[in-house]
Amino acid sequence: MASTELKGFILTRHWRDAPDGTDIEYWLATEQGPRRLLLRAQTSVAFVAARHRAAVEAQLATLPGLELRELALRSFGQEPVLGIYARHFRQLGRLARALQALQIPLYEADVRPHDRHLMERFITAGVVVEGGQQAGDTIVDGRLRPAPGYRPVVKVVSLDIETSATEELYSIALDGTGPRVVFMLGEAVAAPAAPMDFTLVHCASRREMLERLNGWFVEHDPDVVIGWNVVQFDLRVLQKAADACGVPLLPGRGCQPIAWRTHPGQQGYLFAPMPGRVVIDGIEALRAAMWSFPSFSLESVAQALLGEGKDIGDAYDKMAEIERRYQEDKPALAAYNIQDCALVLRIFEKTALLQFVLERAQATGLQADHFGGSIAAFSHHYLPRMHRMGYVAPNVGDIAAKAYPGGYVMDSRPGFYDAVVVLDYKSLYPSIIRTFLVDPVGLVEGMHAQEPAALVHGPQDTVFSRERHCLPEIVTTFWHARDEAKRAGNAPLSQALKLLMNSFAGVLGASECRFFNPKLVSAVTLRGHEIMKRTRDFVEQRGHQAIYGDTDSIFVWLKRPHGNAEAHAVAAGLVRDINAWWTRTLREEQGLENFLEIEFDTHYGKFFMPTIRGSDVGSKKRYAGLSVDAQGREEMVFRGLEMARSDWTPLARQFQEGLLSRIFRGEPYRAFVTEYARATLAGEKDALLVYRKRLRHRLDAYQVNVPPQVRAARLADEHNLRMNRPMQYQQGGWIRYVMTRNGPEPLEARRAGIDYAHYLNKQLLPIADAILHPMGDSFAALTGAQRRLF
Template sequence: MQSQTTEVQNEIRNLPPSLLISASYDNQKKSAVLKFYEPTSQKIILWSDEIGHKPYCFSKLNPEELDFLQERDDVLKIEPVKRLDLLRDEEVTLSKITTADPLAIGGTQSDKSIRNLIETWESDIKYYENYLYDRSLIIGKFYEIVDGKIQPHDVEIPDDVKLALKSLLWDKLQNDSMVDTKQFEEYITEWANLLNQPIPIMKRLSFDIEVEVEIGRIPDPKIAEKKVTAIGFNGTDELKQIFVLRDPNIEEGKNDLDVDVKIRFFDDEREMIEAAFKLIQEFPFVVTYNGDDFDMPYLYNRAERLGIKNSDNPLYMMRDSATLKHGVHIDLYRTLSNRSFQIYAFSNKYTDFSLNSVSKALLGEEKIDYGVDLDKLTMYQLANYCFNDARLTYRLTSFNNDILMKLLVVISRIGRMPIDDIARMGVSQWIRSLLYYEHRQRGALIPKREELERRSSGVVNDAVIKDKKYRGGLVVEPIEGIHFDVTVMDFASLYPSIIKVRNISYETVRCPHEECKKNTIPDTNHWACTKKNGMTALVIGSLRDLRVNYYKSLSKQENLTEDQRQQYTVVSQALKVILNASYGVMGAEIFPLYFLPAAEATTAIGRYIILQTIKRCEETGIKVLYGDTDSLFIKNPTREQIQKVIERAKKEHGVELEVDKEYRYVVLSSRKKNYLGVTKSGKVDVKGLTGKKSHTPPFIRTLFYELLEILSKVKSIEEFNKAKSQISSKIAEYGKKVEAKEIPLNELAFNVMISKAPSEYVKTVPQHIRAAKLLESIREIKKGDIISYVKILNKPGVKPVELARQDEVDSKKYMEFLESTLDQITSSMGLDFDTILGKPKQTGLDQFFWN
């Protein structure tokens, strides 16, 4: 429960249009608190519930059977209410139990929580989320307060943008497959009106702290016994400041700060922290990097230790995160380590989540390295080091015209969730929140996980994927060898398209209507509803159509302002993040609305579409070389053949097929999901690509890229055979160096980021943590640090680069890693590692053969 005690500004009777940005719960007032960002004054206004809303849950027992709860002081009333049961498609009567406090419903292990006493529904939703859903309040939307009442405020959308939406509704949706087309059009219109609302500039401040270092000990934010030595700030309006605590034992050094950075020295730590708090209070948004775990709790507890009054402290601590009493805190470490942002928003540009790695990948900038430990820095060097960390943190929110802040606002609008929750939680929580909101809009009861499990029991087919209860996407056997002029055809958003076109949702697959059983799903014993639009089909389908048919083309229109163009690009990107993850979420057992037959139906239809498309390709005279889930590799097709297959896929299955890549050549091995392709521009794609991962030792990465360079130049089979010979020679050359221990230690290093402090690893201790523990004797190790280690012959099997010697390197282990990393290249080319190294060839390996 995100709960805090705040001064709430309900004396304000009127508020100009402001962005609803977050929500929390006030423990003392026992009410929801909304946080509005007013873009003109650039302040956050706190608004306490004015309608007397209270926490509640549902029971299927009647009020008389719940009499024993009436005796409790924290139970306010029990009354019968009607809700729609989507699983049975009927209205049901429930008992609504209203309480004075969310903890009366859940959140404790004792009998105080009603959900521990009886079976309840909707008792595991955070209270402030409940509040937002019930009042149809959407985070990221503009509202105004008029005479003490909250009212939606929609900013007028330009005419040409409205026109583009109309053309989508009329041109693209006429023959749509939705059961209720009108309802689908309404959803699309509502989404477009919401997502086209402007996004104001967010006034914000980043900060970073440095703490006194003691060799071999990590500063504990809970105890906060070491002095804060520096606090760096970077904010909107070009605010650049650094506070430094003077120390007579540390040399002042030379001022190499940029001229626009204002430095302020303090003789008293308490005075410095109080000045920092005053500055933080001026900003509605505060941004940190790993601030939830370190900077915020350390500063909060250090302030308490120094006797600073809580009323002067703007920070507020929660169980596993930190926020501001009057603002919003965004921890970018939590945001950027979210795989949905990493993969879909930022195209996997970074592979570990340290501030340095992310900044290097997204900004082309790095942390400052003076080549000495922090305790050896002069005061000005410390100032520069600390300010630069704050600057990089701020830049991660401001680069590319504030794209990250805008993405967070747009995803808040879609996920119906506070921006600080969006920034910390994974995509499954966003989609859960969106679907819970939809249930409330329909007056529908949110089903329990156990109900969905019972309904899917005994009705699904056999799975063939390890650790999964249903079959996944189809992988077509590859035709081995080298193939020139290969086109890759890709189904745009295949699973979201299937969910929409075939009406897939937990309540529509195996619906209770007898007449729908004829609408069977291929390769399963399931059917889909023909009477009503499924909730998931409506939500995911409307978002999918908006992205594919509206925002993608809208962002390319020439008559847009730069701000409009960027907003539509951001919206398209946010939709991509959610759509790409949507099926994975709904097909994951941990998702609260996971329904096995719906997951199985989606992949079964996917397999059917791929097989049918392969058949159409063959009928059109196209040779299919390989297929993987949502893409087909086809040999040298004509434009007319491609167009014919695209049209058939749209007509027969309602899905969009498009050209994804054109390869000069592709090498396919007998293994599925293992191929190597070179595009016409010379870019080499290797499926899997361990060689590019950041933890791979630099010498292997160097070799990997040298091999890719050789492959990129191949234009014929003769050149390919020469390339095989060159690649064999290169690998042999590196292999000899490894065995002779001639490769420098820093080139042998595995570089792995630690995601928690070494002391937190108890049962299983990974290799990089073993190395980190050896390092603790010479320097401080904290979460987010990169540990560089080499593999050695003696126990514990690894050593930090700083402590290792060349003669103790375990060459055999490096040869094994070299072989497994390069296997993606060598196996697809039919090269045998042992033969390359001049060792006897192992039997049983398939010979490479040509077409």
């Protein structure tokens, strides 16, 4: 029977070459439940310059199922192209390789069928399915059109496992969709010490655990699987256990296995496509949403966001306690396991992370669990519009990689200031694209234009068409959508659109992108330089002084103390006048509509810009200030200083905050410095002396330059071997250590006494002198007697 019109949200997408052509499969979340859309016998397409017709036809004789067609399309080199239509997508790959040997490029042969089908219909995630034949949960050969406003109610499960130190599977916990449950290996050895708010199912073997897990997915059928490091650890270990037991792991819809893939450029990194279900790792999703934490461990993030964490301590205690609970108290291990699931669910709720992921999919056109992907998102939106302008896309590598100017960073004027206001251009690079019509097609059109009046002249002799372009309209569409999202209070969508728009200039400067062109990205960044310099001139003509600027922000010193209301009023006047000046100037100079918009960002009642350590030159991207909002509320702000960096000790960070806050508020500071140094030397601040640093490589990769964290990690793993415990640092990771009289030693194996002189000279002195020297003071002068005694 024919299906009725159905709205859905694309969860997963897949293609495969079948005998009659390429089949495309989309799994949708709908109000009627999950639906599988199958599009059969789809044709794939690529393009080749028409002048190579004879060579291509010779190749087609050996590749049946390919067809050449005349098209009204051109390459970026203005050559007419032919369309090559293939019954099977893999045929295009074979043809591309054959033509490459003849130095003939095949354009767009790498665009996958399920992506092209969506992009050419301007579909991202929300769809309307029309027609088709329905059988059960499958719709065959329905037609798709976009439904940008549709958002599904999805069923979510949080998955977590517990294992031995050698990754032997002990338990599997599931929370969210369906009843809370833990599948535990082995018989009960102790009665629960307290009532359980979940079901504990004891399994006689790992095979039974995995079969029950497969059955759980069939029965409760979630749309989204979330977890913490869920792909690289939990699903990987489950697959390893399943392979060892000889039982299939079938968490996908329709009892499908995981289609494991490895990252081509990152050894050991795995993807776990699961048909019909989106798999979202909390760590990657938080990073994609621009959350930042000193550590992304579940314990650290839960403490930061929820104010609570796990009930087991450090890594060594954890493994020992998990083993003890497994042997002696399985209900307690199950409670610990399900608690991790609950923490992940609460973190997702607290941060609106699932909403962000779904909104990001709708904004980008990428599958919801595809993080990163700025280049793919750009292509998803750009290619169909470019085709309608009469062009096919170039290939990656058509333009050789070349350096280009980055964002403008103004030389800073170091020192202490009263009354500094920060003005910030709203989405500067996207607004430059809109205003100055920066665009790949627009550049090609401009280079071949016959009428100079129809051009916009840019940096480095670039010229852009005023009429024929794609990217400015894409940015404008997203800009308006973001404004609407903000009006509607849809913060996740607003954030997703902002990140997408801001990625476009970077995409044009990425050599992995098919639209890479140093002239294009320079037309954005160098225009940004010009805008910031002219803004600096404007504010200084008004009698103020620009003491710093960075990409899209300018720091303006008002030259005398201002009350909070007065400073805000001056900033508002500058914003109004700068925006009006740009509107008038761009219209008069180039006949362009202005989309540049500067905004008031922050008023610093007190502000500090340090020098580069060991010189008199002002630093960049490093400052501190006492901000004051319109209601007079104060907040200490640190950017790039030790206070904001995780590789300095808490001793240094607390010292810097305490010293600056006293100076900013006009409070005595000398006694603070003296007492802080005394307390450090007396051992009263030992809890603040811990370095926490990351080992970015395998431990054995450090041969010539061996930094302190590596020396500490080697001592730690030597200690682990002596204690018959697993080594923790051989593959990298995070190490916590202190500096002792014998050098760096890990916390778990410290033997020597603390080297307090190190902390005074390497942690406190550099911070103090950077702040005190502009005031005619020094750390040595304030602590000299104490240090001589020490």
